[in-house]
Each structure stands twice: as C-alpha cells, then as structure tokens.
Amino acid sequence: MTMLPLGAVFALSLVAYSGGAVASLLSWREAGLARRICCGTALAGAILTGIGGLLALVQETPAAWSVSSGIPLFSYSFTYDALAGFFNLVLAILAIAVSIYSFSYLKEFEGKRNIGVFGFLFHLMLLSLTVVFTAANAFLFLIGWEVLALVAAGLVAFYHEDRASRRAGFLYAVMSHIDGGCLLLGFALLIKVSGSAEFATFHNIAAQMSSGELTAAFLLFFLGFGMKAGIIPFHIWLPAAHPVAPSNVSGLLSGIVIKCGIYGMIRIFLDSFGVVPSWVGLLVLIVGVVSAVLGVLYALMEHDLKRLLAYSSIENVGIIFMGIGAALIFRANGHPLLAGLALIAATFHTLNHAMFKCLLFLGAGSVLHSTGTRNMENMGGLIRPMPVTAFCFLIGAVAISGLPPLNGFVSEWFTYQSLLAGYGATGRLTRILFPLAGSMLALTGALAAACFVKAFAITFLALPRELKQHEVHESPRSMLVGMGFLATACVVLGVGATWVLPLFDGMMNQLLGQRVVGHFITGNGLVLAASTPAGGTVSTAVIGVGLMVLLLPAIFLVKAGAKQFGRKRGPAWDCGLPGLTSQNEYTSTAFSKALRMVFSVLYQPRREIQSVFDISPYFPKEIRFESGIEPTFEKRLYNPLKQLILSWSKRMRAIQAGSIHAYLVYIFITLILLLLFGVRP
Amino acid sequence: MIQVIANSGLQLLVLLLVAPLFSGIIKTLKARLQTRRGPCVFQFYRDLLKLFRKGMVIPETASWIFSGAPYVYFTTAILVGLMIPMTTTYAPFSLFGGVLAVIYLLAFGRFFLALGGLDTGSSFGGLGSSREMTISAIAEPAMMLALFTVALGANSTNLSEMAGAAVSQSWRFLAPSQMLAFAAVFIVLIAETGRIPVDNPATHLELTMIHEAMILEYSGLYLALIEWGASIRQLVLMTLLVNTFFPYGLSSEQTLFAAGMGLCFYFAKVLLLAVFIVLIETTNAKLRLFRVPELLMVAFILGALALISTFLF
Numbered sequence: 001m002t003m004l005p006l007g008a009v010f011a012l013s014l015v016a017y018s019g020g021a022v023a024s025l026l027s028w029r030e031a032g033l034a035r036r037i038c039c040g041t042a043l044a045g046a047i048l049t050g051i052g053g054l055l056a057l058v059q060e061t062p063a064a065w066s067v068s069s070g071i072p073l074f075s076y077s078f079t080y081d082a083l084a085g086f087f088n089l090v091l092a093i094l095a096i097a098v099s100i101y102s103f104s105y106l107k108e109f110e111g112k113r114n115i116g117v118f119g120f121l122f123h124l125m126l127l128s129l130t131v132v133f134t135a136a137n138a139f140l141f142l143i144g145w146e147v148l149a150l151v152a153a154g155l156v157a158f159y160h161e162d163r164a165s166r167r168a169g170f171l172y173a174v175m176s177h178i179d180g181g182c183l184l185l186g187f188a189l190l191i192k193v194s195g196s197a198e199f200a201t202f203h204n205i206a207a208q209m210s211s212g213e214l215t216a217a218f219l220l221f222f223l224g225f226g227m228k229a230g231i232i233p234f235h236i237w238l239p240a241a242h243p244v245a246p247s248n249v250s251g252l253l254s255g256i257v258i259k260c261g262i263y264g265m266i267r268i269f270l271d272s273f274g275v276v277p278s279w280v281g282l283l284v285l286i287v288g289v290v291s292a293v294l295g296v297l298y299a300l301m302e303h304d305l306k307r308l309l310a311y312s313s314i315e316n317v318g319i320i321f322m323g324i325g326a327a328l329i330f331r332a333n334g335h336p337l338l339a340g341l342a343l344i345a346a347t348f349h350t351l352n353h354a355m356f357k358c359l360l361f362l363g364a365g366s367v368l369h370s371t372g373t374r375n376m377e378n379m380g381g382l383i384r385p386m387p388v389t390a391f392c393f394l395i396g397a398v399a400i401s402g403l404p405p406l407n408g409f410v411s412e413w414f415t416y417q418s419l420l421a422g423y424g425a426t427g428r429l430t431r432i433l434f435p436l437a438g439s440m441l442a443l444t445g446a447l448a449a450a451c452f453v454k455a456f457a458i459t460f461l462a463l464p465r466e467l468k469q470h471e472v473h474e475s476p477r478s479m480l481v482g483m484g485f486l487a488t489a490c491v492v493l494g495v496g497a498t499w500v501l502p503l504f505d506g507m508m509n510q511l512l513g514q515r516v517v518g519h520f521i522t523g524n525g526l527v528l529a530a531s532t533p534a535g536g537t538v539s540t541a542v543i544g545v546g547l548m549v550l551l552l553p554a555i556f557l558v559k560a561g562a563k564q565f566g567r568k569r570g571p572a573w574d575c576g577l578p579g580l581t582s583q584n585e586y587t588s589t590a591f592s593k594a595l596r597m598v599f600s601v602l603y604q605p606r607r608e609i610q611s612v613f614d615i616s617p618y619f620p621k622e623i624r625f626e627s628g629i630e631p632t633f634e635k636r637l638y639n640p641l642k643q644l645i646l647s648w649s650k651r652m653r654a655i656q657a658g659s660i661h662a663y664l665v666y667i668f669i670t671l672i673l674l675l676l677f678g679v680r681p
Numbered sequence: 682m683i684q685v686i687a688n689s690g691l692q693l694l695v696l697l698l699v700a701p702l703f704s705g706i707i708k709t710l711k712a713r714l715q716t717r718r719g720p721c722v723f724q725f726y727r728d729l730l731k732l733f734r735k736g737m738v739i740p741e742t743a744s745w746i747f748s749g750a751p752y753v754y755f756t757t758a759i760l761v762g763l764m765i766p767m768t769t770t771y772a773p774f775s776l777f778g779g780v781l782a783v784i785y786l787l788a789f790g791r792f793f794l795a796l797g798g799l800d801t802g803s804s805f806g807g808l809g810s811s812r813e814m815t816i817s818a819i820a821e822p823a824m825m826l827a828l829f830t831v832a833l834g835a836n837s838t839n840l841s842e843m844a845g846a847a848v849s850q851s852w853r854f855l856a857p858s859q860m861l862a863f864a865a866v867f868i869v870l871i872a873e874t875g876r877i878p879v880d881n882p883a884t885h886l887e888l889t890m891i892h893e894a895m896i897l898e899y900s901g902l903y904l905a906l907i908e909w910g911a912s913i914r915q916l917v918l919m920t921l922l923v924n925t926f927f928p929y930g931l932s933s934e935q936t937l938f939a940a941g942m943g944l945c946f947y948f949a950k951v952l953l954l955a956v957f958i959v960l961i962e963t964t965n966a967k968l969r970l971f972r973v974p975e976l977l978m979v980a981f982i983l984g985a986l987a988l989i990s991t992f993l994f
Contacts, residue, residue: 380802383744394746403789404782416781416838423833428992435829435988439981442784442825443818449788450814453795457810462802463742527776536838542777543760543786550756554906558752561902566736572898573740574803580742586799586807594815598974 006063006080009052013130016045021123028116035106038119042126043099049130050092056085057503062510064136066198073197079136082506083271086347087133087256087263090354093489094255095126101362101482102248104475105369118158118246124151125252132260138187138197145183145260149176152257155249156241168240175227175237182224183264189217190272199267204274214273218280221268229261229317232291233633238314239298243306243374247365250306254313255358262320262350269328270343270511281328282430288321289437292444297602300451300595301629303376303588305364308455309357312400315444316353319415320346322437326418329426331512338421340508340516341530345414347504352407352493356399359486363393366475366483367459371467376455376588381464385472390460392483397452399490402445405544407493410528413538415441417530447595454591463582495544498525589627596629604630684935689763689773691940696762699948700916701725701909703955710959725912729905737901742802750797751903755910757790762917766844766924768943770933779838780828783921784821787873787914791817794907798895809894812970816879816891819977820872826984827865830858830991831925840925847928854926861987863926868980870922874915876958878968878976889967916951923950 020041027034056063062081069075080088102122109115128151131144153176157169187197193209194201206214223234230238238258242250265284269276295314302308323346330339366389367382368374383390399406419441422434464472474480493500498521505517519531527539572580596605607627611620655662705722712719739748761783766772778786795814798806832838834853835846853859872879875892885893896907924931930946932939968976 383746398789398792401788401792402785403792404778404785409782409785412785413781420829420832420838424836432989435826435833436985438829439822439826439984443822445785446788446814446818446821449792450818453792453799453810453814457796457799461744461746461796461800523776530838535836535842536779536781536832537776538779538782539777542774543782546760546763546774546777547753547756550759551752554752554755558902558906561733562737565734565901567901568736568738569741570738571740572742572801572803573738574801575805575897580802582802584804585802586804586811591799591807591811594811594970595818597971598815598819 006052006055006059007065009048009055010063010078010080010134013045013048013052014127016041016048017123017127017130020045021120021127024119024123025116028114031110031115034115034119035103035110038106038115038122039099039103042095042102042119042123045123045126046092046095046099049088049126050096052080053085053087053089053092054503056080057082057089057506060506064200066136073191074139075137075198076140077136077198078134078140079199080134082510083263083267084134086351086504086507087259088130090259090351091126091129091133091256093486094252094354094358097358097362097482097485098248098251099482100485101251101365101479103478105246105248105365105479107476108369113158118155121151121154121158122249125155125249125257129256129260133263136199138191138199141199142180142184142187146176146180148257148260149173149180152176152253156245156253158246158249159244162244164240165244168237168244171237172241175234179224179227182220182227186217186220186224186268189213189220199272202268202272204272206273206276211277214276218269218273218276221264222283225261225264225268226287227261228264229258229321230314231287231317231321232294232314233637235291235295235314236633236638239302239307239310242310242313242361243304247306247361247368250309250365251358251361254310254361255354258313258317259350259354262317262324262346265324266343266347266511269324270331275331276328278329278332278426278430281325281330281332282433283325284321284328285325285433285437288318288323288325289440290318291315291321292318293440293447294602296444296447296451297595297599300447300454300592301603303458304374305367305376305379305455305459306361306374308376308451309360309364312448312451313353313357315448316349316357316400319412319441319444320349320353322346322441323349323415323418326415326422326434329422329430330418333426335425336512336514337516337519337531338418338425340512340514341414341421341520342418343508343511344501344504344517344520345411345418347507348414348497348501349411352399352411352490355486355489355493356396356408359392359396359483359490360400362479362483362486363389363396366479369475369479370472373467376458378466379459379464380462380467380582380585381460382467382472383460386460386474388480389475389483390456392480392487393460394456395487395490397456399494401449401452403449404538405494405540405547407490407497410494410497410540412441412445413528414530417536420536421530450592450595454588458586458588458591462585463580465582465585465587494540497540498528501528602632604632606630684937684940685771685773687937688769688771688935688940691944692763692767692773693759695767695944696759696913696916697909700912701729703916703919703951704912706952707955707959707962710956711962714959714963725908729909732901732905732908735901737903740801740803740898743800743898746793747797747800747898748903750793750800751899751906751910753793754790755906755913757786758910758913758917761786762913762920764840765917765920766841766931767920768931768940768947769935770841770844770848770928770931771935772841775839775841779840780832780843781838783840783917784824784828787917788817788821790910790914794895797899798897801898803898805890805894805897809891809897812891813895816872816973816977819974820869820980823865823977823980823984824869824873826981827862827869827987828925830862830984830987833988833991834858840921844924844928844931845933847925848931848933856990858987858990859926861983861990863922865980865983865987866922866926868976868983870918871958871961872973872977873918875911877962878965879973881967889970919951919954920947923947923954 066077128148135141153173299311326342419438705725795810798810880891
C-alpha cells in the first residue's frame with residue numbers, strides 16, 4: 001500500500017529527468033526555450049525526488065521493485081529504503097536550489113554556448129544520481145555510477161575551449177574510471193561469495209567471507225568510494241575539476257556527487273557487510289583526520305575562490321569519514337547506541353555540508369558571474385554592489401566554520417561527542433586515538449574559521465582592488481532566490497536541529513536495527529543530548545534565541561548613545577596616515593602568511609625576488625616577485641607514478657610492432673591460454 | 682524557582698559589573714610589581730564610561746560588518762558566561778551548551794571581530810585579524826585536548842556535571858592528568874586573552890600588536906562594547922579554569938547562602954589566578970610572533986600527556 005505513492009513519485013521523477021534531457025537536447029536551437037525547459041523539468045523532477053525521499057524516510061517498510069532483464073546477474077532492481085530516501089532528499093534540496101539559480105545563470109550562455117547540451121548533461125547527472133542512490137543490483141549501480149562519471153566529466157569540461165577545463169575533465173574521467181574499476185572488482189568478490197548481484201543478498205555478507213576476502217573487498221571498496229569522495233591522497237582531481245565547471249554544476253559536484261562515495265561506504269560497510277573488524281573503522285577514522293587537517297590547510301593557501309571551496313570539500317569529507325570510522329569501530333565493539341551517535345554525526349554532516357558548500361559555490365558563481373574572475377586578490381568591497389550575495393555567502397561561511405547556532409556546529413558537535421565517547425567504549429589504543437582525533441577536529445574547525453574569514457573578507461570587505469565598482473552588479477533575482485533557499489536551509493537545520501533529527505530515525509533503524517534518535521533529544525524537544533558515557537547537551541535553538549535576546553539591549557544602548565553623542569562617517573584613522581588606498585589592504589596571500597610560516601614544514605613555501613636596476617640596487621626600476629607553495633602530493637606521489645606508467649608504456653611499445661602477423665600470434669596465444677584456463681581441473 | 686532566577690541574575694551582574702574590576706586589578710598589580718604606581722583599580726570603569734559618552738566615527742571604507750562585529754563579540758561573551766558555573770555547580774544555561782558550545786561561541790565572537798578588523802581596509806586591521814586567527818587556530822587543539830581530559834574524567838561535556846564531578850572528588854586536582862591539563866589550559870588562557878608572552882595588551886606598536894590592531898579603527902560606543910566584551914571573555918575563561926580544576930566552595934545546592942559563600946570563594950580564586958597571571962606577565966618578555974606556536978605546541982603536548990596519564994589511575 002505504502003509502496004504505491006512512492007513508486008509513482010519515483011517513476012515520475014525518472015520520467016521528468018529523462019524527458020527533460022531529451023527535450024533540452026531537441027530544443028538546442030532555441031536558447032531561451034532550452035533554458036526554460038532545462039530549469040523547469042529539473043525543478044519538477046527535483047521536487048518529485050524530494051517528496052519521494054521524505055516518504056521513504058518517514059515510512060517504515062522500504063519499497064522495492066525488480067524487473068528481470070534476461071541477462072545473468074543483471075536486473076532492473078530498485079530499492080527505495082530510508083538510506084536511499086535520505087540521499088535523495090539531499091539531492092532534491094540541492095537540485096531545487098540549483099534549478100532556480102540556473103534560471104538566470106544560464107542566460108549568459110545564450111548565444112555563446114549550447115544550452116541544449118548543457119541541459120541534457122544536467123538532467124542525466126540528476127537521473128544517474130537518483131539511480132545510484134536507489135539501485136539494488138550491483139551492475140545497475142555500476143551503470144549509474146559510470147554514467148554519472150561520464151556526464152560529470154562532460155560538465156567539468158563544459159568550457160572546453162579552455163585548456164585547464166579540458167585537462168580537468170580528462171583527469172576527472174581517469175580518476176572516475178579507476179574508482180569504477182575498484183568497485184567492479186569489489187562487487188565481483190561479493191558476487192562470488194553470495195552468488196547473486198542483488199544488494200539484498202549481500203546482507204550481513206561479512207560473516208560468510210574469509211578474512212582475506214574481507215580485507216580485499218574492504219580495500220577495494222574503500223579505494224573506490226574514497227576516490228569518489230576525494231579523500232587525501234586521492235584528492236588531486238577534486239581541486240582541479242570542481243572550480244572549472246560552471247558554478248551551478250560545481251555546487252552539485254561538491255554538494256552531492258562526491259557524497260556518492262559516502263553513500264556507497266554507508267551502503268556497503270554498514271548495510272551490507274554488517275559487523276566488520278575494528279581496524280577497518282580505524283583506517284577510515286585516520287584517513288578522515290588526515291583529509292580534514294590537510295584539506296583545510298591547503299584551502300587556506302588558495303586565492304582562487306572556487307579552488308578554496310574545493311579544498312574545503314576535502315576537509316568536510318574528512319569530517320564525515322571520522323563519523324563513519326567511529327561508527328564502524330563502535331559497531332565492531334558492540335555499542336549500537338554509540339554507533340548511532342557517530343552515524344548521525346556523519347549523515348548530518350553530509351546533509352549540512354551539501355547545503356553550505358552548494359550555497360558557497362553558488363555565491364562564488366554569483367561573484368564570478370558579475371566580476372568575471374575567480375581570483376580573490378582582484379576582488380574586495382563587493383558587499384556594497386552585491387549585498388544579498390554577500391549576506392548569503394556570510395551565512396555559508398559561518399555555517400561551514402562550525403559556529404553555533406548554524407548547522408555546521410550541530411554535526412561537528414555530534415562528531416566531537418562520538419569521538420569522546422570512544423574513550424570509554426573501545427580498546428586501549430583506540431582509546432587514546434579518539435580524543436586525539438577530537439583535538440585534530442578542533443584544529444580543523446579553527447583553521448576553517450580562519451579560512452572563511454579570509455574568503456569572505458578578502459572577497460567582500462574593504463576597498464575594491466582591481467575591479468571597477470560601477471561595473472560590478474548584483475546578480476539577477478532567481479540566482480538570489482536559489483542562494484537564499486540554501487541559506488535558509490542552513491539556519492533551519494542549525495536552529496531547528498532537534499526537529500529535523502527524528503527524520504533520521506528510520507535510517508538508523510535500517511542500518512543499526514534499532515531506533516536511537518530518541519536518546520539524543522531531551523529538554524522538551526529543545527536540547528540535543530549525547531546520552532552516552534561522555535554525555536553532554538547543547539541547544540542551538542536556545543543559543544539562537546539567547547543571542548537575539550542579548551542583542552536587543554546592546555543595540556538599544558548603542559542606538560541611544562549614537563543619538564545623543566553622534567555617529568558619523570569619516571576617513572579611516574589608520575594610525576594617522578592619510579589616504580588609505582586598496583594597496584594598503586591585506587591580501588589573501590598576506591592574510592595566510594602567518595599560517596604559511598607556522599606550517600612551513602608542510603607547505604615548503606618558496607619565493608623569488610628579482611630586481612632590475614641601473615645604477616644601484618637602492619633604485620630599482622622593476623621588481624619581480626614570485627611565491628608559491630610546494631604541491632607535495634602531485635610532486636612526490638603522482639609525478640613519480642606518472643613517470644612509471646609512461647616508462648612502462650614505452651616498453652610495451654616493443655610488442656606493438658604494427659605487423660598484422662604478430663597480432664594474429666598474440667590472439668592465438670591468448671586463445672590457447674584462455675582454453676587452458678577454462679579446462680583446468 | 683526564585684532562587685534559580687536570583688542565581689542567574691547574580692551571575693549576569695557579576696559578568697557585566699565585576700569583569701572590568703579584574704581587568705583593573707591585573708593592570709594595577711602589574712604596575713606595582715614593576716615598581717610603578719599604576720592606575721587605580723577602577724580605572725577600567727572610568728574608561729568605559731568615557732567611551733560610552735563619546736561619539737563614534739565609522740570609517741568610510743567600512744560596511745555593516747564593521748558595525749555588527751562589536752555586538753556579536755559582546756553578546757557571545759555574555760552568553761558563554763551564563764553557561765559556566767560560577768557560584769554553585771549549577772549554571773543558568775549549562776543545559777543548553779557544554780564546553781564545546783563555550784569554545785565555539787567564543788570562536789563566533791572572534792570570527793566577527795576578525796571580519797571587522799579586515800573591513801576597514803587598513804593594513805593594521807588585517808594584520809591583527811590574520812595573527813589572531815592564526816594563534817587561535819593553534820591554541821584550539823591544545824585547549825580541546827586538555828578540556829577533553831577533564832570531560833572524560835567527569836563522563837560529560839556538560840560544565841555543571843564537570844564541576845560537580847570535581848567537587849565530589851576534592852583532591853582530584855592533584856592527579857597528574859588534572860595538573861597537566863591545567864597547565865595546558867593556562868597557556869591557552871594567556872594566548873586567548875592576549876597577555877604577555879603572547880600579546881601585549883598595553884602596546885600600540887605596529888610590530889607586536891594582535892588584538893589591539895584588530896580594534897584600532899573602533900571608537901566610542903563600539904569600542905566600549907569590545908573592551909567590555911574582552912574583559913568579560915577574560916573573566917569567563919578564568920572562571921572556566923578555576924571552576925573546572927579547583928571547584929572549592931562550589932555548592933551543589935541552590936540556596937542563597939550557598940550562592941553567597943560560593944561568590945566569596947569564587948572571588949578569592951579568581952583573584953589568586955589574577956595574581957598568578959600578573960606574575961607570569963612581569964617575569965616574562967613578549968615572545969616573537971613565530972615563537973608563539975612553539976609555546977602553544979608545549980600546551981598541546983601537555984594536553985596529550987594529560988590524556989595519556991589518565992591511564993595511571
């Protein structure tokens with residue numbers, strides 16, 4: 001009974017996406033029409049996906065449909081359970097915001113780019129995302145995964161006349177195929193054990209696997225999903241690909257596409273594997289810590305606004321991994337309640353990061369749309385021509401820095417509480433590691449605050465640097481509405497966390513076999529609690545109201561004082577130096593200088609100063625200054641790897657003689673080998 | 682109920698009215714120790730009153746962020762103050778935010794003040810903001826690690842629970858983990874309140890300023906709010922330190938008498954801590970900016986040792 005509306009909604013959303021894809025492609029000659037179709041059908045599909053997600057989260061029994069295909073191991077099986085519902089809901093919120101935003105954003109494409117193709121790829125991306133989240137057959141899942149990778153690579157390289165975009169698209173395609181390959185091998189192992197490719201037969205499969213198989217399967221899935229999620233050291237594609245895509249796509253890429261990795265980990269490790277040994281969780285936790293700290297440290301050094309946001313995605317994926325790792329460890333140690341706490345931390349942060357990161361990317365897109373540059377060093381003072389964009393970006397910046405009462409704080413609070421709980425609930429080694437991971441989370445949080453002070457202040461505050469103020473304008477209304485929608489979501493998910501949390505209960509029940517959310521809400525439904533050995537309480541609602549209440553008398557006091565004693569505008573004092581210009585301002589590079597010095601071991605900063613002079617060095621005619629940091633991973637890990645692969649390929653060239661006779665011999669030998677393999681005893 | 686309200690009112694009053702006194706006491710004691718006469722202990726109140734009666738000049742280059750920052754800085758300081766147990770183990774807002782909310786709310790105030798510093802476009806503001814965010818970023822893990830150690834001992838991150846646990850084991854502060862954690866938090870306190878050897882509150886010299894550089898462009902009422910907020914933040918951190926590590930005189934009852942006794946004990950403890958801070962300030966020279974991370978690294982290692990030594994008992 002309950003399956004029917006969900007099925008209808010799901011089918012309709014698939015129809016909307018595929019219909020939209022075809023319709024936008026067909027209408028490519030009429031740019032305006034293509035734009036309207038592209039945004040309209042995507043919006044409709046997203047709303048349907050959202051309704052479906054909510055239904056699946058609320059209702060008890062999962063809905064499942066299966067159509068056999070006649071091909072062995074492959075079937076069109078979909079399961080719309082609470083976990084699928086949750087990720088579909090996240091997708092839907094972002095897709096709604098992005099569709100509204102794109103309505104005016106795509107206008108600048110008219111006459112310059114093919115909106116029909118864009119709409120086609122955009123719809124296919126949404127379609128493949130929802131297929132990935134609902135597929136219940138390993139091969140259907142992989143098809144969705146591969147389509148998603150191809151479409152996303154196409155969107156990354158959408159500005160294909162730009163060399164950097166093409167390279168990023170290529171890198172993205174290569175990395176996605178490597179991760180797809182890992183997943184294929186991983187699923188092959190599971191299919192070997194269970195004899196079927198249906199997800200339903202994978203349930204509690206870890207119990208049937210030998211420890212060698214389990215280790216191999218875990219590592220393959222961890223590599224595959226981790227690469228998709230962009231954890232360090234498999235992250236290098238992420239800061240290359242996300243910034244060069246059109247900004248509305250960047251928002252979806254960082255908001256939900258990398259979350260496919262998170263979804264896969266939860267689906268396979270928690271839903272399918274059941275209980276796994278605790279070293280698995282420990283590895284996930286440690287990788288999460290490393291990604292979080294290094295991600296934010298690299299983000300701090302960026303002065304390209306969108307690259308900064310991309311690096312910060314790596315940081316947040318690290319925080320999510322900490323939660324998943326903790327959940328796996330607790331499960332291995334037999335603490336379902338604590339596992340629930342950690343899992344809520346991870347899933348809530350997935351939701352929150354999707355909201356504020358998409359918001360920030362849309363904000364950066366709005367800035368890029370209006371100024372034509374991603375380089376923060378050229379910006380400054382944008383809060384005056386673009387007040388609404390600035391306000392939305394500020395909300396995103398506060399939320400991503402984990403400051404109360406917004407949503408980033410709630411999920412970081414849960415992460416801290418679950419890490420603290422690990423002290424009393426695990427073995428001796430992990431006992432120490434948990435609070436240490438907590439302190440690294442504190443470092444991450446504080447560095448993220450520094451990073452977003454920089455991102456907001458250098459972009460929006462003080463005097464304009466290179467840009468002419470009158471040429472910069474606020475973005476059109478639909479872009480502002482899209483951003484405002486996500487900014488509201490950030491506030492609601494933060495202040496209203498206790499009201500949102502019950503939505504997670506169905507998913508927790510599915511994954512852990514018990515309802516846990518009731519333990520985490522007390523105080524008349526106003527207070528979040530970690531009802532664990534290292535318990536604690538917090539109420540973002542009360543903090544929000546408290547700040548407002550305390551603000552009133554302060555504002556009143558200042559207003560009254562200003563009335564009596566005067567409040568006027570004047571030139572900045574600047575220690576008495578007259579004539580403040582934008583050249584006096586702190587730049588993005590200057591702001592992060594102190595941290596560059598403190599963490600110089602990691603960054604290996606270098607700088608070169610060359611001065612050209614005629615008579616004496618005291619009268620230089622020209623000074624050339626260059627500074628940069630060392631891209632450690634590219635230099636020490638990927639470049640040697642690339643060299644290795646190239647040198648192997650060179651050697652392989654010896655057997656590629658180009659003679660058809662040689663190839664016939666190869667085919668013959670291969671055939672014999674395969675026959676031998678086939679008839680082996 | 683009445684007692685709860687009375688207690689909360691008392692706590693609010695102490696925060697608002699007594700915080701400047703401790704700033705004054707530290708200043709005067711420091712001067713005396715350096716054989717200067719120094720200002721009267723009430724000088725800070727006079728400064729605040731003076732600032733409250735001055736007009737404000739807002740730099741032409743600044744936006745509404747500049748004007749908004751002092752409010753955020755001030756209100757977060759008070760809200761945090763209401764979350765920390767002061768005279769009894771009970772704190773008015775302790776249910777609504779534990780030690781994590783305290784640290785993140787303080788960061789919230791700092792976030793906006795740093796934005797305010799950058800908003801004017803003057804290089805001093807940017808300098809101050811950059812340094813403040815750097816130092817707080819390195820101080821945060823040390824602070825968290827040390828406070829985690831205490832929280833793990835009390836099995837809660839709720840500050841009332843933490844204070845209560847400390848009261849019930851009155852000699853607990855002698856445990857190695859507690860002493861190491863105390864040392865770590867003390868170093869962070871020095872850094873967060875901008876005192877020597879990390880920052881010099883008395884200087885207005887370009888090379889050494891941190892906090893003062895951020896607020897250089899503020900004047901009149903806004904400056905008053907920031908100065909007042911800063912002194913409240915200082916008292917809040919001192920309260921956090923004395924009441925989680927030395928909970929003497931904290932009663933778990935909610936009576937007026939207990940609150941009165943608690944208040945006397947509280948003042949004595951904070952005064953003692955102030956004397957300790959003054960001693961550190963006068964016997965040390967200010968560190969070079971890039972030496973500060975080393976000091977904070979010491980705090981982090983102390984915190985880690987504190988955590989490991991919980992295995993001893």
